[in-house]
Structure formats: C-alpha cells, structure tokens
Amino acid sequence: xxxxSSTEHLIEEMFDEAEFVRAGDLVTGEGRLDGYTVSIxxxxxxxxxxxxxxxxxxxxxxxxxxxxxARPILIIVDNSGHRLGRWDELMGNNGCIAHLTKCLYxxxxxxxxxxxxxxxxxxxxxxxxxxxxxxxxYALPAAEVRVMALGAMARVTKIPLDRLTELCATSPVLGPxxxxxxxxxxxxxxxxxxxxxxxxxxxxxxxxxxxxRRQLGHERGGRMAALDxxxxxxxxxxx
Amino acid sequence: xxxxxxxxxxxSARSRLAGILDAGTFREYCGPKARxxxxxxxxxxxxxxxxxxxxxxxxxIDSRQVLIAAQEGGFMGGAIGEVHGAKxxxxxxxxxxxxxxxVVLLLDSGGVRLQEANAGLIxxxxxxxxxxxARTAGIALIAAIGGRNGCYGGTSIVxxxxxxxxASEEGRLSISGPEVIxxxxxxxxxxxxxxxxxxxxxxxxxRRLIGEIxxxxxxxxxxxxxxxxxxxxxxxxxxxxxxxAEHARLxxxxxxxxxxxxxxxxxxxxxxxDPDRVSDIETNEFNALVDTLEGEGR
Numbered sequence: 335x336x337x338x339s340s341t342e343h344l345i346e347e348m349f350d351e352a353e354f355v356r357a358g359d360l361v362t363g364e365g366r367l368d369g370y371t372v373s374i375x376x377x378x379x380x381x382x383x384x385x386x387x388x389x390x391x392x393x394x395x396x397x398x399x400x401x402x403x404a405r406p407i408l409i410i411v412d413n414s415g416h417r418l419g420r421w422d423e424l425m426g427n428n429g430c431i432a433h434l435t436k437c438l439y440x441x442x443x444x445x446x447x448x449x450x451x452x453x454x455x456x457x458x459x460x461x462x463x464x465x466x467x468x469x470x471x472y473a474l475p476a477a478e479v480r481v482m483a484l485g486a487m488a489r490v491t492k493i494p495l496d497r498l499t500e501l502c503a504t505s506p507v508l509g510p511x512x513x514x515x516x517x518x519x520x521x522x523x524x525x526x527x528x529x530x531x532x533x534x535x536x537x538x539x540x541x542x543x544x545x546x547r548r549q550l551g552h553e554r555g556g557r558m559a560a561l562d563x564x565x566x567x568x569x570x571x572x573x
Numbered sequence: 574x575x576x577x578x579x580x581x582x583x584x585s586a587r588s589r590l591a592g593i594l595d596a597g598t599f600r601e602y603c604g605p606k607a608r609x610x611x612x613x614x615x616x617x618x619x620x621x622x623x624x625x626x627x628x629x630x631x632x633x634i635d636s637r638q639v640l641i642a643a644q645e646g647g648f649m650g651g652a653i654g655e656v657h658g659a660k661x662x663x664x665x666x667x668x669x670x671x672x673x674x675x676v677v678l679l680l681d682s683g684g685v686r687l688q689e690a691n692a693g694l695i696x697x698x699x700x701x702x703x704x705x706x707a708r709t710a711g712i713a714l715i716a717a718i719g720g721r722n723g724c725y726g727g728t729s730i731v732x733x734x735x736x737x738x739x740a741s742e743e744g745r746l747s748i749s750g751p752e753v754i755x756x757x758x759x760x761x762x763x764x765x766x767x768x769x770x771x772x773x774x775x776x777x778x779x780r781r782l783i784g785e786i787x788x789x790x791x792x793x794x795x796x797x798x799x800x801x802x803x804x805x806x807x808x809x810x811x812x813x814x815x816x817x818a819e820h821a822r823l824x825x826x827x828x829x830x831x832x833x834x835x836x837x838x839x840x841x842x843x844x845x846x847d848p849d850r851v852s853d854i855e856t857n858e859f860n861a862l863v864d865t866l867e868g869e870g871r
Contacts, residue, residue: 389823393820396813421834424839428748431748432733458685459730466694481685507690507691508613547695557695563603566607567660
C-alpha cells in the first residue's frame, strides 16, 4: 500500500467519518461532521493542474450540482499551479481551468457553500481557479501560497534575490507566504489546532457571504489602493 | 478608394479605443488626470504610468452603449497589478449598475505583474468573478486579442471566462509563455525561439480551429470593430445544461487528441487537408476552411 498523502490524512483528521477515493492526484468523496455532510474535492502531493485534472475536478462539481443540491463543498487545495507543457497548451488548459472556475461559480449560485482550504501549496493559476473561486478560502499554518518561487521571480524581474527577500519582508503584495496572502485579503484566515471546530464554525454560517476580499485586503493593510480605485470606477467617476 | 489599413497590433490602447468606438463617444473613468499610479513600483525603483497601463470607460459601438477597457501593452507588458486590476474589476462590476449592451475587453497582457504579484493574482480572481456576475445578469462579455503581448497567464483564463473571443491571426492565447515552458520542460520539448512552433501552439488560428476563439479577423482596426459589433448581445448561458455542453466539448477534445504532440496533427485530425499551409493562408481563406470543417466550434 502506498503512503497516504497529507490531503487524505487531513480529511480523516477533520471529519467524524469520511469516505473518499484517490485517482491519480485527485481525492474525492464525502465527510460527515456533526449533522453536516460535506462533499470533498481535493488534490494531493502538490499536483499540477493540467487540462485533464481541471476537467476531472469540473466533472465532480457538475455531479455534485446534479446529485446533491445545496450540499456544502470543501475544496482541499494542494497544487504547484498549472501544468507546463506543450500538450496542455495545445489543448487550451486556460479554457479548461476557466471552465472549472465557472462550475464552482455556478455551484455557489445554486446554493452550495464552497469552502477552500490550502493544505500544502497553492501556486498562481492553481490558487486563482480553486482558492479565489470559493466563498472563503483558508490555509493551514504551514501552507505556502505564491505566484512564483522567489528564485524564479528574481530572475524574471531582475531584482537580486537578496534584495527581493528583503522587500518581501515589508511588502505584502510581493512575496510568497500565508501571512502575505492574508494581508492582501486572499485568505480569510488560518486554520490551526481544532480543524473540525474551524470547519463546523464555517458550515454553521447561515448567510452566503459576499466576496469581501477587497475589503479584507484594505482592513488588513495589504492592499490599500484596490478598494477605492474599484469603487470610483464602478461609480463612473472621471477622477 | 480603399482606405489605408490601420493595424490593431501596432496601435496603442487609446488608439484602439478610438478605432473601436463611435467617434467622440468615449468617456474615461479614473483617467490620467486622476494620477492613479501603482503604489508599489516606486519602491522597486521602477517608473509608473498615470493610467497604470489600462484605460477604462464607456462609449458607444453602432450607437449601443458599452463599457470598455484597453490594456496598454507598452507599459509593463500589459501586466495586471493592484490598480490596473482594480480598474478592470470595477469596470465590469459597473455593468451590474448601468446594464450596457456589452462589456468589451481589449486584452494585451502577459498576466500577473510580478512586481506586485499577490495583488495581481487576487485581482485576477476578482475580475473573473465580476465577469461571471455580469454574464449571469445577461450582459455579454467580449474579449479581443491582437496585441504584441498576446493574452497569457491569468489574463488567458479571464479571456476564456468571457462569452466571446475575437482575435486577429497575430493574436496568441495561452496560459504559459514559451520561455517558461522551455525553461521547465527543456528546449527539446519546447523551443521558445521557434516562432513557427509558438505560433501554431498558441496562435489564434489554432485556437479558432479547436473552438477556443469565436471570430478570427485580419489585423485591422475596422475588422476588429465590425466583429465586436456583430457579437454585441451574444450572451452564452451559464446554467447547468450549458456547463454540461461545454464540459462535453472540452472532454471530447482531450480524448480525441490525447496522443497528439503537434498542432498540425490536431488540424489533420479535424479534417484539414493540408495542415502545413494553415500558417500561410490569408484570413478569408482560413475562415472559409473553418466553415467547411464540422464538429468543433462552440
């Protein structure tokens, strides 16, 4: 028997009872906690989101919409971003990822509560498609969220790595880390300790929250311009 | 007399707006006089732009009211940072308030602006959500691609979240840039300097042939304008049936081409008799070819 991934371990730890299957990088199933039954869609081992993975996840979301109306969905996020390669580009992976996000959006519109939890890693398009498309996304304390690893970022931006590391300490918009993604409002919070308790609290929220990420980013001091700029443009202001 | 051809590719964001909209109808929101520059670039010793590389506002196309955005590819490759992203998201959110005939996005972007990466990434998600909100309200989202930077990274996901994509054959639409694929996969897998390879993998003709793009036009301002005007009102449903139809189309593509390594093999399997010629043929001939093929196309 192969060793269990941290995603599978996390599911077992969080729920009273859970049934799930792993197929490739995909982990799907359902868990029960107190009176709640939750559909689970996750990836394991820092998966790369290829066109096939994106479609397999979309299929799960569609099936849940058909078969389990209004049931909450927990997305366990663990990915290294989109898969790089000629075949995925030929197939239009951007379209497949957009389709996955569209399915998650539709699920929320149809009354499914969609909760994200970053387990180990979430990178760039993998966070955009799976973290940003939730009602609220949380992270484990040891998780990492990033657009690009610092070394690669230093090469592309031509900012020396030392300097970049220094800048990241003071600028929440620049570098990787759960703390920075908290400050810009992309993560609602960190789940540590009693995971079942955190999930129960989230499930017990009655109202479907609006997307408050921009507000959160402003309150937390990580994204000070976006709220005002978007508001002025929305109002049609010339200045 | 045939008027001189006005290249969309070579035009700036502002001249694209002038070329697409009815003359004198553009009103800009939060324009250069507002001096809303990036708060992050000065700390990195980098220059700013008074519009942060995007022009947003309202205007008319064939007298119909539209909201419109144009990314300036000449500033940081059209990449999306905090202010740029907030302008785009705010514009699309405004559609819910004023209900225009369409929202038109003239995209020319490499994706997230790395110098303010986290703010850019979260903006991508907010833009995408705003698009879905507007579409759910029945407002058509039209993306146009034909600039120097193509449409890459998160912006490529934004484009495919719209109802309709119009592109010129110079347009490129893909998630990863060629250099990034080469760096990760090696030059044998992808040679970023092989322009023909880049073009046939990511270029608009391939995207049109597999049904990722709705209309292919020549690199001409009037051609873009006419194609966009023709798509105003072309809303696509996002209900469960529509999502299932889209899913079936994408799943069929992946199955049909799962063993394919080159776009020419995809085209041959789609029924193109002479795949090697696809790169060379003119837009009209190409569009006639697309019409003769069956199956694909949304």
